[in-house]
């Protein structure tokens with residue numbers, strides 16, 4: 001476990017970057033380019049939120065923090081994806097990409113059989129944690145959707161919307 | 165793609181990610197039909213409204229249907245209208261001809277920024293129409309077709325127009341960045357006008373238009389209803405200030421006709437702004453009148469067609485003439501001012517039968533409205549404050565930490581940037597600006613303008629409202645801002661929702677609500693409540709203490 005943690009922490013920035021890149025690939029390539037390259041957070045709130053919050057999630061994951069620590073950063077990301085043109089699976093599926101990013105980051109080490117065996121248990125544990133984070137993400141997604149519906153309802157009740 | 169799921173890397177288009185460039189896409193978009201997703205389109209116009217307006221092809225239909233029930237010769241109809249518009253507006257032809265695809269506008273639209281659909285890049289939005297122009301109206305396009313960016317006018321193109329031109333709030337942010345001044349909002353207006361020829365419009369625009377024709381305002385409030393509403397406001401004002409107001413309605417020979425968007429009559433927080441106007445006019449003793457005929461400052465005709473816009477605008481001037489007023493003051497509305505500043509004079513002006521607006525209190529002559537004879541209430545109020553004509557106690561707003569949202573139209577279509585800020589700074593002690601690239605000429609739209617402010621497209625609105633919401637959240641976190649002021653009725657409705665999603669805890673207010681809460685009126689009782697009938701901080705304790713002593 002310790003070996004794995006050390007290894008990943010050494011590559012924390014690369015891991016977060018890779019995860020972000022994988023998430024951005026869920027958008028049209030031109031859009032992904034914009035989300036990635038424009039660094040002003042007011043000109044590009046989606047891209048910058050993703051960049052900031054994926055770093056926070058990665059850091060907390062590697063620091064072994066409890067599940068509550070992931071609520072806020074994931075909410076920032078999911079709140080956006082919940083109102084973009086995604087299905088539910090597409091909106092939350094980005095969490096699983098973290099597993100791929102981890103395995104890619106470890107690719108060199110995993111090629112060595114001896115090292116791979118040493119890392120295996122830790123890796124399994126880490127992936128289970130990512131699964132839990134995915135479940136949390138799904139809860140957050142549902143709460144965002146509920147929010148959208150309650151906002152709709154409130155507008156209808158307030159009379160902004162006129163029935164025909 | 166289909167065999168992969170979102171939890172698999174193969175699902176994501178990584179190969180494409182390697183070849184990013186920031187130029188607008190050149191290929192591939194032409195043949196992708198619009199995917200009509202719930203939350204991204206608005207319900208179509210009910211046939212009765214089109215019938216009452218005498219507009220073409222009234223019928224029950226839905227954008228989700230395969231068959232949109234268009235007349236058989238729909239292509240011919242579009243071509244005819246396209247040609248007519250190109251002949252009528254030189255600007256339209258220039259906008260069609262001059263774009264060099266530099267991409268400066270591409271990432272400036274709030275819908276693209278928040279949602280990421282490339283067809284919401286202004287350059288591509290315009291290209292949806294431009295490709296047809298090239299193909300059918302230019303010699304080179306007729307010969308080269310696709311090779312020079314042309315495209316055939318198919319049913320998919322019409323569907324795409326409906327989908328994307330009702331995802332443009334005509335806010336004109338993109339035009340600020342275009343080196344050629346190409347105004348995509350005007351292209352949207354042209355596209356909508358063409359779509360109307362086939363009976364393709366949205367109910368949230370056309371019902372207000374039909375209402376306005378019939379009763380004088382978008383909401384269909386009838387004269388007695390308006391009178392009741394204003395009197396009801398006066399009761400609340402009396403509760404707060406102890407001052408009784410009799411609202412003047414349809415008063416012939418009044419000096420000023422006051423016109424505000426009907427949203428201010430209907431729903432909070434616009435209603436509080438409306439009370440603010442009434443208190444201001446009472447305090448300075450302005451000789452003014454409301455009208456039950458010109459009871460709408462907004463003009464959803466702007467989102468429909470030039471003819472409809474002209475008709476609705478003309479009602480205000482017809483009423484000014486009938487009542488014999490000297491000039492017109494308009495309330496806190498957004499698009500009213502675009503109509504007024506950019507189109508009124510050519511459509512219905514000059515309004516020679518009126519006087520150039522002159523404040524009866526300060527003597528200031530508003531030369532800027534020499535032709536339209538109509539001024540914005542913040543111009544009027546800022547002038548009053550500048551001349552020290554109002555007794556103001558900004559401490560009354562000390563529990564408010566406010567920021568200001570420049571509404572697209574007053575900011576970009578009339579340059580109304582300083583007056584609201586001057587007023588807010590005079591009536592509040594805590595004013596904080598949002599980041600520079602989100603205010604003034606570069607302001608971000610609320611996401612619900614140009615007739616998109618309904619509820620069935622909520623996801624679209626929240627995507628479009630995201631850049632604004634992010635900036636609000638920033639000042640909320642940095643300065644503890646708790647109110648967002650604006651001078652537009654659509655904003656006062658839509659930004660409530662935008663804030664609740666992106667910056668929960670921030671309320672929306674009109675500028676004149678802030679004015680009225682800080683204004684010390686002659687003969688008023690001590691204020692313990694604001695216009696929302698909420699106790700002022702300290703008032704409850706004070707009352708309790710007074711009770712004891």
Ligand code: SF4
Nearest residue numbers: 273332333335336338
């Ligand atoms: S006018 Fe506004 S909504 Fe329309 S394309 Fe330009 S920036 Fe987008």
Ligand code: SF4
Nearest residue numbers: 263264266267269342
């Ligand atoms: S900024 Fe102007 S010229 Fe450049 S792509 Fe946009 S519309 Fe065309």
